[in-house]
Amino acid sequence: MFLSSLSLQATIRYARNFDIEEKDGYTLLTVRNTRVSPTQSYQYALVPKAAALPELLKDTRIIRTPVERVVVMETTQVGYLNAIGQLDRIVGAGSVEYINNTTILERVDSGEIKRVQTGQSINAEQLLLLRPDLILTSVSGNPSYDVPEKLMRTGLPIVFATSFMETHPLGRAEWVRFFGALTSSSAEAENFFDKVANRYDSLTQQAAVATRRPTVFCSAPYSGIWHMPSGDSYTARMIHDAGGDYLWAETQTGGNIPLDVETVFLRAAHADIWLNPSHHRSMHQLYAADQRFEKFAAAQKDQVYNNTRQTTERGGNPIWEDGIVHPDSVLADLIHILHPDLLPEHELVFYEQLR
Structure with missing residues (x-):
């Protein structure tokens, strides 16, 4: 050949x-x-x-x-398509309960966009009826989450995206160029990404002038296990670029580190900032989960922040939709939290302080 x-x-x-x-x-x-x-x-x-x-x-x-009829299986794909003005191409959606975009939700409610998934169950018949030019989904290698093999055998035009595997915030945002290529919107994608990257780089330079780097730890236990992001993770890079000293920065596991509460306390008891404590949105909720959390200095000083400011009643969180394509806005939030004097006029977009 x-x-x-x-x-x-x-x-x-x-x-x-x-x-x-x-x-x-x-x-x-x-x-x-x-x-x-x-x-x-x-x-x-x-x-x-x-x-x-x-x-x-x-x-x-x-x-x-040109791709005219698109099915999105995850909320992050809505964020990418919205960034380049291509929401009108969406005719079907999975994981609707986690979508935050009001335009998409209104079209789902009106029936203009069809639901193709309930829980973990994918409606293959509905997908076939939609006659999509493109089905966007992610792939992890875990059969519990990935598109079933029987759906792959239908011959439908399924495209896998692995943007969530990127560890650099601008790496995830740059996937907008991939979506631009798919939708014949490369020029729009290039323009969008250049603006985001320029602002992100500018903010990183602002944070770099800080004379002190506050110590930071993340997450909260789930079923007794504290999954701490490793030092080569997306979260760790964000903290570094915001001018923070991440307490697990030296770890290089390519994923989360399973720890118990005692191990975390030994290292983070006197840390300045606690970020992303699971789904908790108040100090009452946090302490109700485990009274030992009161012993962390960050909790005692009300320096606990979560990226749940815009979380919906359905459980969706725009940080996994808009925040993925706007890491500059997430970074601005973190700089304001870690170094409020550097961005004194900034109003938090994705983060909130637990009270």
């Missing part, structure tokens, strides 16, 4: 899990799934509907463009 050698690869600045290549007559997207294997990847050829099919490698999936 002869494959065209004409290729122009886009420069990806921060993301590590996707590539975009302009080929002769089509665009090739490569998605990596590093949770499964360093070499695990998926390829998608974006081919204009009016064009003949090119010669492709065996496992390359074909997506016909």
Whole structure:
């Protein structure tokens, strides 16, 4: 088989899990799934509907463009499409209870956008009836969360995204370029990302002038286990860029670190700031979960903050929708929390102080 050698690869600045290549007559997207294997990847050829099919490698999936009918399976995908003005393409949605975008929720309620998932159950029949040009979902390698194999066998145009595996905040945001390529909106995606990256870099430079870096720890126990983000995580990078001293910065596990309360207390008893304590939104809720939390200095000084400011009654949280594409706004919140003198006029967007 002869494959065209004409290729122009886009420069990806921060993301590590996707590539975009302009080929002769089509665009090739490569998605990596590093949770499964360093070499695990998926390829998608974006081919204009009016064009003949090119010669492709065996496992390359074909997506016909322009994509007009899109199904989103996770709320993060709503954030990416909203950033580039492509919400009108959505005809179906999963995980509706976690979606925060009012436009999408109104269209779901009116029936304009169809529900394709209830809990963990995916409605394959509804998906087939929608005749989507594209189904956007994520992949982790965990069968409990990933698209069922039987749905893969339907031949529907399913595209996996692994943006959640990015550890740099701008890496996750840069996936807007991937979504731009899928929806023929690359120029809009480039423009959006450049603005976000420039503001993020500017804020990082502001935080770097701080003479003191407050000590920080995160999370809260779930079923007796305290899952602390590792030092090479998205959360740790955010804290570093905001001018904080993350107490587990030296760990490099590529995920969360399972700890008990006693171990966390030994290291974080005198920490300045406590961030993201699970779902708790008040000190009363926090202490009701475990009275030992009162012993943390951060709790005693009312320096506990959670990214739950905009959480909805359904349980959705915009930080996983808008916050993913606007890490600059999340960073501004954290700088204001850690160094209020650097951004004195900033009003918190995603974070709230527990009272």
